[in-house]
Amino acid sequence: DVKVTQSSRYLVKRTGEKVFLECVQDMDHENMFWYRQDPGLGLRLIYFSYDVKMKEKGDIPEGYSVSREKKERFSLILESASTNQTSMYLCASRITLTWSDTQYFGPGTRLTVL
Amino acid sequence: AQSVTQLDSQVPVFEEAPVELRCNYSSSVSVYLFWYVQYPNQGLQLLLKYLSGSTLVKGINGFEAEFNKSQTSFHLRKPSVHISDTAEYFCAVSVAGGTSYGKLTFGQGTILTVHP
Numbered sequence: 001d002v003k004v005t006q007s008s009r010y011l012v013k014r015t016g017e018k019v020f021l022e023c024v025q026d027m028d029h030e031n032m033f034w035y036r037q038d039p040g041l042g043l044r045l046i047y048f049s050y051d052v053k054m055k056e057k058g059d060i061p062e063g064y065s066v067s068r069e070k071k072e073r074f075s076l077i078l079e080s081a082s083t084n085q086t087s088m089y090l091c092a093s094r095i096t097l098t099w100s101d102t103q104y105f106g107p108g109t110r111l112t113v114l
Numbered sequence: 115a116q117s118v119t120q121l122d123s124q125v126p127v128f129e130e131a132p133v134e135l136r137c138n139y140s141s142s143v144s145v146y147l148f149w150y151v152q153y154p155n156q157g158l159q160l161l162l163k164y165l166s167g168s169t170l171v172k173g174i175n176g177f178e179a180e181f182n183k184s185q186t187s188f189h190l191r192k193p194s195v196h197i198s199d200t201a202e203y204f205c206a207v208s209v210a211g212g213t214s215y216g217k218l219t220f221g222q223g224t225i226l227t228v229h230p
Contacts (some may be wrong), residue, residue, distance in 0.1 A: 004157070
């Protein structure tokens with residue numbers, strides 16, 4: 001079974017702090033994704049990485065950056081956390097044989113910024 | 115650009131009743147269509163997907179969906195629901211081919227609540 005793990009289930013940070021969210025997958029997948037999930041808005045893509053050290057902006061990249069130094073690990077960085085970044089963050093990974101391949105999701109990190 | 119609209123934010127239903135969760139999409143190019151489910155306190159998992167061919171797609175847990183190109187819809191159905199189907203359901207699309215990397219665009223989600 002594909003396994004995608006996220007470093008924390010719940011995280012509470014203060015405004016202005018630098019926040020790191022970690023995602024690890026164990027299936028040698030090329031593609032990895034970061035989404036945020038908000039009630040009534042569904043999931044929105046923040047960034048994705050199609051291979052090591054490669055990244056592309058998604059639909060809402062402002063206020064976020066990412067890092068992918070190793071194939072299995074994809075980090076989301078909030079340079080200076082703000083209250084409007086309080087949300088559920090979901091990581092996903094996918095092998096890339098075709099663009100229709102399934103994305104596999106982690107359990108999510110619920111981030112609260114005070 | 116693609117967009118997805120899930121027409122119902124919440125659907126309450128009694129156990130063993132049929133259910134339909136509605137999804138409409140907008141795209142100027144061919145798309146792949148997906149339904150994902152999120153059980154409480156869990157990540158998303160794939161229920162089913164439409165790539166091409168037969169417009170009726172069968173997925174896990176007895177769910178099926180029908181692709182209707184003329185109405186740009188991809189509604190999810192189950193003939194008899196169980197308490198354990200209580201979850202949030204997401205419809206999603208991705209562009210078929212091109213340089214999109216298969217990025218998913220999600221709908222707003224539909225919360226299905228099954229009552230005993």
